[in-house]
Amino acid sequence: MPKATEGPCNVPKPGVLDFINKAKWDAWNALGSLPKETARHNYVDLVSSLSASSESSIQVTPAADRKQPGSDALVVTSQDGITTITLNRPDKKNALTTQMYHDIMLALEAASKDDSAITVLTGNGDYYCSGNDLTNFTDIPPGGVEEKARSGAVLLRDFVDRFIDFPKPLVAVVNGPAVGISVTILGLFDIVYATDRATFHTPFSHLGQSPEGCSSYTFPKIMGPSKATEMLVFGKKLTAREACTQGLVTEVFPDSTFQKEVWVRLKAYSKLPPNAMRISKQVIRNTEKEKLHAINAEESNILRERWLSDECMNAVVSFLSKKAKL
């Protein structure tokens, strides 16, 4: 309770991503030179309302309270020669928490060594994935926002590296809309099957961010620089059919038969000789690997700076305070 005990606001304003302290600072500063007793009452009122509103809007979940590996946010199954990694936060549109990035890396590592022939990434519920969970930005370590941006960039680079290096056929079963990083990494998948209900959206400029997942290289290569610019710079949302025409999606299925048709197809593919598939994939992909790692490192570095920009911070605050949606 700074104002209540110390008088007028006399400390520097916290960074914009330091949500709780910034709100307290703003309130303290707004009190100006009120007498201490009045300030004490006002401050108690403010903190009460902040705690109440943080229930529904700016919820800061301590890292220690986040779901641990083996929690139900990620479900991994292995059957019929297929390992399936399912994003399972349907109430949050399968947004990716920090924990989920780590768990997906572990799941890919395990899948690369298991007996399965094919690995699938899909989502549970109406969304495939709404991209990075924007509340990840609220978990500020003692080193501040710079440290947060630095560790985020390392995590991003490690995460994308796993996709670049994945040795077996990797298939995305896109069961609904896809946003942000869940779209950009599709360029690193070998097959992308989508329901006709899916959309593909990379609103990086809207969020003050920049492309990741090697999309700055894979998208122009897949669809040409102009179409890639429409998506990655102007945030044009593609329908599944548009994404298929542009080469990002392999095939689109009617939503009513999507699951049935896709799994019949994948089960048939999984019976092909696994070593032959693995070697063929590597022949197709290996020539690009070194380049992709360099691009990933560069994109992650650029994003680290973007995350510290006013444009990005304001976009995140807008979303978290329920003022903005895509």
Ligand SMILES: CCCCC/C=C/CC(=O)SCCNC(=O)CCNC(=O)[C@H](O)C(C)(C)COP(=O)(O)OP(=O)(O)OC[C@H]1O[C@@H](n2cnc3c(N)ncnc32)[C@H](O)[C@@H]1OP(=O)(O)O
């Ligand atoms: C290691 C770090 C790597 C970082 C790599 C960087 C990646 C960049 C990106 O991925 S950029 C993309 C970021 N994603 C977004 O900006 C999407 C934000 N979400 C939305 O705009 C909307 O939620 C929506 C369009 C996806 C869906 O809208 P709809 O109205 O259908 O549903 P709700 O908004 O009510 O969503 C249900 C609840 O889910 C929460 N939620 C959805 N997406 C996210 C998200 N990305 N981050 C955090 N929370 C998300 C939403 O807030 C609702 O929660 P509530 O029920 O508690 O209100």
